[in-house]
Amino acid sequence: MNIIVVSPYSPKWSNIASIRWEKISKYVSLKHDVTIITSKFKEENYTIRDFDIGNSKLVEIPLKLSINNSYLNKTKNKKYLRTNTFFQKFLKSLKNELRIILEKYLPISPGGALLHDYKGYLQEISKVLKNEEINVLITTYNPWFSLKIGEFFKKKYSKKVFWIADFRDTSFDLDESLISRLPIVRRFTKKILKNADLIMVVSEGLVEKYRNITDKEIFYLPNGFDKTIDSENKILKKKKNFLSIVYTGSLRPKFREISPFLKALRIAKNKEPNLDIEFKYAGFNSSILQKEALKEKVNNIIKDYGFLKRNKALELQEKSDVLLLIVYTGSRESGKSIRTGKVYEYLSTTKPVLAIAPNNWEMKDEVEADGISKVFNKNQVYDIAEYLISLARKENLNIRIDQRYNIIKKYHYKSLAEKLEQKLLEKLNID
Structure with missing residues (x-):
C-alpha cells in the first residue's frame, strides 16, 4: 500500500500531537510505503527530541509564518514562565474563539501562531500519489486545514484515494471555546466528512460524539506507547x-x-x-x-x-x-x-x-x-x-x-499499527 500521512505537527517537535503518527508510521512502514507530510520552522539546525519513523519518508514544508517557535528548546527555562493576569486570560480566551473561525479559512494552528503552506502540501502530496494502486491518505486533526486537504484529494481522485480522517481531538464542542459548541461548527465537520472513507478517533467518547453527526464507519484507534515493557511483578x-x-x-x-x-x-x-x-x-x-x-x-x-x-x-x-x-x-x-x-x-x-x-x-x-x-x-x-x-x-x-x-x-504502537493495517486490508479488499 502507498500511505500518505498529513501530520502538520512534525515528529521533530516536542508536542504530544507529534508522537501518534511518528510511532504508527514507524511500524506500518515495515511493510508498506509511508510518506509523512509535515511542516517545519525556518530554523534549519534543531532537534527537539529523538524520533523514529522507521522506513517512512519525511517531507517537510517550511511554514509561511510563525510568530515564535514554542517547540525549540531554550537554554533558560524562564522563557517558559507564563503569567496569568486577567488581561492575558482574556486574550487567551479570545484566541481560542477566533481560532475556531479563522481555521476554517486559513491554514493555521496554535503552537506559535503558525501559518502553514497549504499549496505546498497539495504539491508534495501530488508528487507521491501512485497511479497503479489505491493511495491511502490519512489526515490528522487538528489543524482543520488537514481535513480540507483530505476533502480536496478525495474529490479530485475519488477512485484513486482512500481518505481517512483521523481525530486526536474533537473538532467541535470544545471545552475552551463557546463558539465551537454552536450548531454551525458541528455542521462544518458533518459536511466535510461526507467525503471521508473512514473516520478514526482516539477514544470511546469520540466514537459516540462523531456517531451523532455521521453515518460513516468510525474506527477506534487510541494513542499508545513505544517501549519494551516488563511483565514480571x-x-x-x-x-x-x-x-x-x-x-x-x-x-x-x-x-x-x-x-x-x-x-x-x-x-x-x-x-x-x-x-x-x-x-x-x-x-x-x-x-x-x-x-x-x-x-x-x-x-x-x-x-x-x-x-x-x-x-x-x-x-x-x-x-x-x-x-x-x-x-x-x-x-x-x-x-x-x-x-x-x-x-x-x-x-x-x-x-x-x-x-x-x-x-x-x-x-x-x-x-x-x-x-x-x-x-x-x-x-x-x-x-x-x-x-x-x-x-x-x-x-x-x-x-x-x-x-x-x-x-x-x-496499546503498544506496534499492535496499533497492525490493527490499522488489518482495517485497511479489509476496507480495500486486499488479501
Whole structure:
C-alpha cells in the first residue's frame, strides 16, 4: 500500500500531537510505503527530541509564518514562565474563539501562531500519489486545514484515494471555546466528512460524539506507547517515610488544574509533618504551579524544573516514586473520555500512578488494575492526602506489573499499527 500521512505537527517537535503518527508510521512502514507530510520552522539546525519513523519518508514544508517557535528548546527555562493576569486570560480566551473561525479559512494552528503552506502540501502530496494502486491518505486533526486537504484529494481522485480522517481531538464542542459548541461548527465537520472513507478517533467518547453527526464507519484507534515493557511483578524499593512525586504534563485553568493535588499535599504535610514528601514538576506552566503552591503554602517542597526535553523528563520520572496524572478537572461530561497520551507513557513504566480524573473516566479500571495505582476525582483531596501518606510510610511498593502488562500491551504502537493495517486490508479488499 502507498500511505500518505498529513501530520502538520512534525515528529521533530516536542508536542504530544507529534508522537501518534511518528510511532504508527514507524511500524506500518515495515511493510508498506509511508510518506509523512509535515511542516517545519525556518530554523534549519534543531532537534527537539529523538524520533523514529522507521522506513517512512519525511517531507517537510517550511511554514509561511510563525510568530515564535514554542517547540525549540531554550537554554533558560524562564522563557517558559507564563503569567496569568486577567488581561492575558482574556486574550487567551479570545484566541481560542477566533481560532475556531479563522481555521476554517486559513491554514493555521496554535503552537506559535503558525501559518502553514497549504499549496505546498497539495504539491508534495501530488508528487507521491501512485497511479497503479489505491493511495491511502490519512489526515490528522487538528489543524482543520488537514481535513480540507483530505476533502480536496478525495474529490479530485475519488477512485484513486482512500481518505481517512483521523481525530486526536474533537473538532467541535470544545471545552475552551463557546463558539465551537454552536450548531454551525458541528455542521462544518458533518459536511466535510461526507467525503471521508473512514473516520478514526482516539477514544470511546469520540466514537459516540462523531456517531451523532455521521453515518460513516468510525474506527477506534487510541494513542499508545513505544517501549519494551516488563511483565514480571515488582517490589519497588524506596526510602521509608519519604515520597517523591513527579508531574511532566500541562496545566490548564478549569480543565487540568494542579490545585486539588496541592491541597492534598498540604493536608498530608500538616497531618504528618515528619514525612518527607517532595513534588517535582517539568513543563511550560511554571507560573500556574508557583501561584497555586504559594496559595497552599507548599512552595517549599516543590522542585520546579521548567521545560525539559523529553528524554530529560523521562529521566525525572524514573527517579521518582509516584507519577501524577491530571486527566481532567472540568465539569463537562466529555471529560470521561479523555485519553491523554501521558497515561500510556505512565502505564508503560513500573511506577505507581496517582490520577485525578472524573469518577466515570473510561480508563479508571485499567489504571487501577496494578493494585497500587489510584484514580481520584478533583474533590477527593482528603482521600488523595491519605493515599500519599500511606505510600510515604512504606519502604516497599508492591505493583502488579503482570496485570498492567496484560492491559497495556494492546496499546503498544506496534499492535496499533497492525490493527490499522488489518482495517485497511479489509476496507480495500486486499488479501
